[in-house]
Amino acid sequence: MLKKLFLLAAAVLLTVNAWAGPQVIMETNKGDITIELDQEKAPESVKNFLRYVDEGFYSGTVFHRVIKDFMIQGGGFDGDLKRKETHPPIVNEAGNGLKNNRGTLAMARTGVVDSATSQFFINLKDNDFLNQRGRTPQEFGYAVFGKVVEGMDIVDMIGNARTKRVNGLFQDLPEEQVLIKAVRRVAP
Numbered sequence: 001m002l003k004k005l006f007l008l009a010a011a012v013l014l015t016v017n018a019w020a021g022p023q024v025i026m027e028t029n030k031g032d033i034t035i036e037l038d039q040e041k042a043p044e045s046v047k048n049f050l051r052y053v054d055e056g057f058y059s060g061t062v063f064h065r066v067i068k069d070f071m072i073q074g075g076g077f078d079g080d081l082k083r084k085e086t087h088p089p090i091v092n093e094a095g096n097g098l099k100n101n102r103g104t105l106a107m108a109r110t111g112v113v114d115s116a117t118s119q120f121f122i123n124l125k126d127n128d129f130l131n132q133r134g135r136t137p138q139e140f141g142y143a144v145f146g147k148v149v150e151g152m153d154i155v156d157m158i159g160n161a162r163t164k165r166v167n168g169l170f171q172d173l174p175e176e177q178v179l180i181k182a183v184r185r186v187a188p
Contacts, residue, residue: 094141
């Protein structure tokens with residue numbers, strides 16, 4: 001019995017430590033979301049994201065794309081829906097072994113594999129089709145680099161927002177603006 005308890009405790013510790021990495025709090029007008037980043041498996045994506053965090057880039061941006069039972073996307077447009085200027089794109093780390101499962105944070109990109117800059121999305125469900133399946137642009141996938149550790153209820157609330165089309169550019173814009181007030185690192 002003692003051996004089983006020891007093995008269970010060791011398994012729990014290994015699971016907890018598997019994602020041990022920097023954390024950020026995303027303060028929104030709907031509530032706070034705490035995200036843990038996987039610096040080991042997605043070093044470039046984490047470095048890129050934290051650069052934007054440290055610069056205060058995300059303050060005043062919105063979740064501009066919300067698709068129920070799929071994902072919520074933000075980090076590229078301000079409250080007036082003007083695109084923010086970004087740093088150059090980063091390499092796509094979709095082959096890092098992390099999966100686009102419910103509650104994970106991934107880099108948004110265009111159809112070009114290495115086009116991710118500041119935009120990210122949070123998966124509302126397991127989205128296996130977004131994982132890397134091959135090396136072509138259609139199969140390459142979207143790089144997961146973090147996961148929600150607190151505030152998934154807030155993510156779900158945002159994910160259930162009513163949406164509208166605006167200017168042909170925004171097809172899934174929340175009717176009631178979802179503002180990211182700030183994203184800041186959590187002190188270790």
